[in-house]
Amino acid sequence: MILLELFWSFFQIGLFSVGGGYAAVPLIQNQVVDVHPWLTMGQFADIMTIAEMTPGPVTLNAATFVGIRIAGIPGALIATFGSIIPSCIIVTTLAWAYYKYRGLSLMQGILASLRPAVVAMIASAGFSLFTMAVYGQRHLPPDILSADPVALILIAAGFFVLRKWKHGPILVMGCCGAAALLIYSIL
Numbered sequence: 586m587i588l589l590e591l592f593w594s595f596f597q598i599g600l601f602s603v604g605g606g607y608a609a610v611p612l613i614q615n616q617v618v619d620v621h622p623w624l625t626m627g628q629f630a631d632i633m634t635i636a637e638m639t640p641g642p643v644t645l646n647a648a649t650f651v652g653i654r655i656a657g658i659p660g661a662l663i664a665t666f667g668s669i670i671p672s673c674i675i676v677t678t679l680a681w682a683y684y685k686y687r688g689l690s691l692m693q694g695i696l697a698s699l700r701p702a703v704v705a706m707i708a709s710a711g712f713s714l715f716t717m718a719v720y721g722q723r724h725l726p727p728d729i730l731s732a733d734p735v736a737l738i739l740i741a742a743g744f745f746v747l748r749k750w751k752h753g754p755i756l757v758m759g760c761c762g763a764a765a766l767l768i769y770s771i772l
Contacts, residue, residue, distance in 0.1 A: 587656050588663045595648045595667035606643030608703050610710035623655050630717045
């Protein structure tokens, strides 16, 4: 039964995650934390961090990691397969439709209308991960002043370095991780 639930959850994620891996993060969060309480928000944040750091698409990595956490190797295979199947069907169908109707303005209008929704989904996932990092929970607490100052400084420093000097995100993540390890071990 759990394998069927894993397949169906990641099939839905694969079906509705328009815009790529980061747009799927709120959908994954909804399925694995809210709908099926397979993971806590902290475990979800850890899995998303690992999924981001490992090579490959974020959604596929997350499906594999969640599946293995819930049901071992069969769970990893089923969750991964569930997240891939909708994409294969949709991409094949859209490629055929785009090739056949690419000159129509309706097709261009549809593509342009999806962009704001994707930005909103990515912003929602970013806000959830931000509040988890700074406050240790998904939503803003009643006392906003209870923010972790070390986390805020590391987020600001990482953002500044990424925007100002265009360093690679892996280098910035590694440096922030090392700095956090050092600071939290001293405190």
